[in-house]
Amino acid sequence: MSAVPHDVAHGHDHHDDHHHGPTGLMRWITATNHKDIGTMYLIFSFIMFLSGGVMALTLRAELFQPGLQVVQPEFFNQLTTMHGLVMVFGAIMPAFVGFANWMLPLMVGAPDMAFARMNNWSFWLLPPAAILLIGSFFVPGGATAAGWTLYAPLSVQMGMGMDMAIFAIHIMGASSIMGAINIVVTILNMRAPGMTLMKMPLFCWTWLITAYLLIAVMPVLAGAVTMVLTDRHFGTTFFNAAGGGDPVLYQHVFWFFGHPEVYIMILPAFGIVSQIIPTFARKPLFGYASMVYATASIAILSFVVWAHHMFTTGMPAKTQIFFMYATMLIAVPTGVKVFNWIATMWRGSMTFETPMLFSVGFIFVFTLGGFTGLMLSIAPVDIQYQDTYFVVAHFHYVLVAGSLFALFAGTYYWLPKWTGYMYDEKLGKRHFWLSMIFFNVTFFPMHFLGLAGMQRRVPDYNPMFADFNELATVGAFGFGLTQLLFAYVIIKCIRGGEKATAQVWEGAEGLEWTVPSPAPHHTFEVPPVFEAKGHHH
Amino acid sequence: MNAQTIEKYFVPEPSIYPIIGSISLLLLGTGASFWVNSLAAGPWITALGFAVLLYMLFGWFGAVIRESETGKYGKNVDSAFRWSMGWFIFSEVMFFAAFFGTLFYVRVISVPDLGSEVGQIFWPGFKAAWPSAGPHATEAFESMTWVGKSTLAIVAVIAAAAMLTFAHGPMEKGKKGQLQIMLGLTLLIVVLLLASLSVSWVPVINTALLLASAVTLTWAHWSIRQGNRGQFNLFLALTLLLGVVFLGCQVYEYVHAYSELNLKLTSGVYGATFYMMTGFHGLHVTIGAIMLAVMLARSLSGHFTKDRHFAFEAAAWYWHFVDYVWLLLFVVVYIL
């Protein structure tokens, strides 16, 4: 490397803690700063989380008792569909991208994301997509009611709301692909000198692999919904047997995207938990390299298991067996991860601040979801479980207790770095316990409901399921209200509190803890020199 | 290593273009939703969305070009661009993969299933054969039947693709003679391919056109690396011309298919896969051609040096990508 800086010219003349450039609303609209953009992602995803939550509570209110009380079946179906789409594409995914924006540059010692302007666009594509999605409730025929998986032939028959959902998915896909490219390039190209790939924090690794998955499968989803669009309006027959196509083809293309997608929503969660547990166990992460390899093998395997969502579509037995064993294989690297987290805590000097509580809670409850996944992967058994509440229980254990709890954990963990203040620990703990209890009250009974044969996505049910449904609804409202407490803790922390130190947590390691709290507007404009501590050897 | 020896990474100033792009996509999404549902405002909103998109693209790429030409980008930014273009093309590959997978599925699974014993229960008398418009086809159509020596054509296509790929080795190493031999051989294969025809036929001509354009493009790349701008412009223009002729041929092919073969987008799953795959490919050729045109315009106004011309290389990568997609299309859509 030469002795003169190559990139002499720099957009900013002053490098200090303060924000220069547009103020007010324009600061956010034109932002090229990864911290500003990360904040917008997090706020957006929280708003979407609340919107999706309101939809879910409406569903639960309807399901409180058998019979129809609160909403009409058509609207119920719209709500299930939109709840899924909003939570997956509006809440969980953008929230993780928000974490990536805030933390990746700080963790690898980069001044910003590789493409700061494109980063802004990735974010600002989300509101138009959300407008199209939510707006579709108000067009003739209402929102799409085909389920978040948008299966043909139902999706070929819906009204205009379906088209709006298709274009919203195109836009969100563009956002995800650009965001993912940005993340890959930031990680591959902008690490501080000395930080080799095998020395970077595990959160970076999980995001690198997640971004790769996003780039690989979002275009496939775009292809799938494009074919739905042309089947709807241009007379193609991709998903219509009369023309030589096949509705099951849609499921194949969708799940080729869909299964990697569920890993897109969980791998960054693994990353967050892998940052937090060593901090509060005050021990380096056990088996760093095996964590990296486990993540990579999950990513590779996730491309060859998609048909486990289709065991009841009449696939040949050989195909079913292949997908069954391939799916079971994924439990191995997942097990490696769980083992490593536990081994990290083994004989650590642990304390249980809120991030740690959520992380340990994550391990417990996520693992339950993993086990039900394993049950579902057994093809002959899945024929009973398919499309019952057992599946609903499974994916809420992995998505709520998995992805969402990890997001909560990460928020508490880095909140002091973002705001400069400590959050209210007592309220945080209360948030954890209430979430944990209400989560299980809501979703645990669903296992029994599913095993007893209650179908998902139906507003009415056999009265024999009434007790568990009442319980689940009570739990759901408790869970929903608890999240207002979360909002309160965050707002309180933004407005003030005990000042946070740079390191914040006694056991915390990594570059993000070397900058002051709150992290200044510009950090690492000159790359720091990274020296690995006791870590990963 | 002290701070002095470390590059400073370029971080752009706040920018208004992304939000303009978002507004344009909101308009496009809304307009298209209206349009496909036959609401009168649809085309207008869509057109407005396009106009805003164009404004954004001009403004944004203009800003990037300005920054590049005023030397704000260093080595690090350069490698960021390289990584990102590679990953972007990967995402495009996966988009096409969805359609290739669909074609595979209908040909190997869904159509044969409809003609199977079980299929006969629902569609008595349906004979599973490709091309197929499905058991409920109401109009007869002719497919784009192959009228040449299939094996020869496939071998030629693979050989040409391999030759072109390996030609980039000598180019990187600056070995003119070797490069000329390899590009020459590619052209020879193109001639062979044409000779494999028993009648003159559009897809083969199109294959020849795109392969030839890859040769001229590689020669343009060689020229800029030698700092020979005149030759660069000439071959770049030639590439662009071949691309435009390709698109013209495709238009001719579609017109021919609609008017003489009665082959339409609605001709069952054959028509659907045929038009969607060649159509999306044609769209990508158009985008690639626009990229090349921009590069030509930039070169004519003095941009690019023999060491700094990544924008051109990115466009060339993209062109090679649409080229390879075509070769695969040629084999699986037309020949097999």
Ligand code: HEM
């Ligand atoms: C050990 C790992 C896992 C296994 C073996 C597994 C297995 C399965 C199987 C077989 C199904 C299909 C059930 C059916 O429809 O009959 C399923 C559904 C589902 N899984 Fe998992 N899973 C695992 C982990 C995860 C994770 C980590 C997530 C997300 C974070 C997830 C999200 C989902 C979702 C959303 C569905 C339902 C999709 C729908 O039909 O709407 N799974 N899983």
Ligand SMILES: [Cu+2]
């Ligand atoms: Cu799956």
